[in-house]
Amino acid sequence: MKKYVLKATALAIGALVGGSAVADTNLDTGTVTGGTYAKELNYNSISPSTGTAITATPTVTSKLGFGVSAGQNRYIRVNLVGAKFHGGLTAADLVNTSRAFNNTVLAAGGQAGDSYAIFQVTADTTNGNQASDVVTFKPLLGYDVTSGNANVQVQFRLFETATAAVANTDSTWLYAASGDLLQFATGLQFSVTGALNSTADVAQSFTKFKTVAGSGKISDTLAKLGQVTSSAVTGVLNATGAQVTYAQLVGAGTTTPTGTKVVLKGDFSAAATNGVFLATDAACSTLVSNVAAAAAPTATGADIVTGANPLTGAYVCYATTGTTPIVASSYTAAVAYANATNSTTTNPSAQNLGSIDRDGTELLAPFATINSDYTARVFLTSSHTAPAKVTVKAWFADGSSCAAQALPDLKPGTQQEYLIKDICPTITGTAGSNTTRLSLRFTIAAPKNTVVGSYNQYNNRIDGAAAGAYGSKTTDMNGYVLVAPAAN
Template sequence: MSLNKKALATAVAGALLAGNAYAANISTGGAPAYFAREIIATPAAPVTLNTDSTAGVDATELSWNVGYNFSDGEVRYARVECSGNFRFGTGLTVVSNDPGSVNFGSINGIGTNVLTFSVTSLGGANNVVAADTFTITGDHQITGTSSDVVCNVALYDQPSQAQAGGTTGRIPNSLSAGPYLAFRDSYNFTSTPFTATADVSTDYLDFLASGDTTAATAELASWVYDLVDPDAAGPQTAPYDIDGSAITLADLMATGATGTRIVVSGDFSYATSAFLSSGGNCATPIAGMTATITGGNTATFNVGATALPAGTSFCVTRNGTTAIPVTDYTAQLIAVSAAPTTYAVTNRGPHASGSIVRNGTELQAPLVQLPSGYLSRIMLTNTGSVARNYRIRVIGETGNVISTNAANMSGTIPANGSRFFETNTFITGFSAGTRATVIITVDAPTNQIQGLYQIVNPANGSISNHVMVRPGTN
């Protein structure tokens, strides 16, 4: 064999197949070609994928190393078998990296998942050798994307043996097997949740400023909605579309009010807006990414085919008049296909997308009464080593106007001490029934503060004591 001739032939073939950079060589463990799992293909309606690199797009062809050194004029028979969800397309050819060394016979099995053909070494100074690479060019069909396409190839002594497959007549060292086409999800939606704190010192009207959260706006989560790199570190940054080009969100996702959206569930009763921001904080709102808030408990972002890359923040702005509640948020991508007969898209999530906690203590006396002849009292205790400020808020039934004395609606509970007061010192009148709800917030950890509401009938000495409740615990 002439080494120089072999090297020249290899170089010529390499130039011929320059578009085949992503070919899956199943003999060497090369990466398969990743196509979009969302492609709709069935046995009744197969889809033809562009797997021909000569088309000038990023696609793939099936390659393998021969694994056997031929003698002059020797003839063997190749069998190429792939998974049942695959069919070899019409118009395919088999080529070698050394085209001057081989002649391929007629190809049998086009339209099925098994090909057979003869391989004749032309001999003389240039035989087929084990290191030679054969490649099948052309486009092929798939009948489903639920499992990857795995192929195996081998050489046999007789054509009947190649047709049958198995071990009988198989040439030693000529068997290669591996993944050829792989199907992966093209997109994903993820959320990294954060915790914001409603500040007790403002009666929970503001957030506690920390990191990227300000008094007015809380950063509740970091989102990513984007295409997925199917091989993490390989040549592809997204799965291939049917035509062999990289798929896009615009290919997959419907836009507009009825298109793909992210729906956030949680308590938005205190919010003026929910929006998305770039830069990993809430300082740079993204145009068109302000949510529609409905029912006080749902915020909807119409994202469509707009990617949200790393560094996208989910933010909420408070209204300054409604107490910020303790709440958790979840977010779900509701996927709507841009081409329902071509691509099947599915939802992602719901994912945790932030929480709001409170940094102090809230105590409630749900029913405070001031009937004539009775004493109505509240006792607060502080077991901590620091004096704590408290504030009182009074709410009542619709139509009942409650008069209060603002001067007596705040104060201090001493360290390791108690504070006792009559309710008529801050509730001074009613327009209807003599009853109300009293809410007390204390700038202290909740495990240091306790409260008791008491009503006494001094005429007969009867006493009714009620431990003040903590929201969410009763």
């Protein structure tokens, strides 16, 4: 006796018909046609679970698989793997669409909460039924999914006797086929597109954006970083077989941290009031409806609460004060979901959004001193073709700082000396005091890679030498090369 086992393997997502696209399983061709169900939802209503059973039931199609003589009885067993019947079946749930059975009886199982059903079928009393006859199974009350939303399988088995059908032993069936009954996929999609770079203008002390072709600049104080999409996946279904909606998956909370939010990482320390927001247009002129700007952007990021509002290509916009220096930074975007009722979501990974850099050159002197026993200076050398403005800001070891100030322009093609004691002349310090140690950031209005610098110091008072002299020990002179900030 030859036996056949067919497996369903492929998935084709079809068009929605009348607002739904119920997946149908054809065990003869091994395909499932229609939609998949959102894996985030709970489809198990069996207590203590509080989910919603899938009531848009698919039709399972299989050939009878073995001919039956006129008036003879056979037994068709339908098994579910990963699901249970949501309500009781009737004999009408199993139909021979090629040549009707003379009689069909639900012989065993098939009650609410069962995972199997046995139908006794009596062959057509005139011609019997052929192996190629098409049998369909469609329980109208649906399924409770117990698999944790792993794909649910259906097994179709034809037996000669009731005893064999109850025993459900592999060696006794006349024909068997199986395949996926219900398939699941994520109902949420998140993407970032159109990542853009903008440039903070050194000539404006980095307080404004510079016009650069192809950048995200909109105005001197406004730039867009890229676009984000967070929405439901087309073709993925809910329990009724209709297109799942974003609000069915995502919580509608409106306050951080309970609301669904776009999570932005990067430096927003120059943001104006309500300066980080989502817009519907590339000019950042129209805010996304029902979505407020980030409440408190910081130097590490900003959160924009969106609630149950889907986003389609929303622009991430960054408005600055026009007075606070814009920090060079790269940015990422992600979404932190709040769950809707009976939904369990998984937050997507962050994706690269956009970036801001600074034109000009920045160089750091991590250590310098204004101790009166030393002469300390910085040398800058420019290969640029024009004079470059130089500004410097100092931070001292005791936590104090010196306001940024202009230094003499750096002349093209020259090496130029800047004495440390002239940078913060109002802070003199004393030997051994923390206020004699400082770090410096030089900002030079010249293209990157055209300026190099070094720090140098030497002791003024060696072996009785006069102040300002090198003295007799050149080993007391030391220095290092200035470094560029990591983000520059």
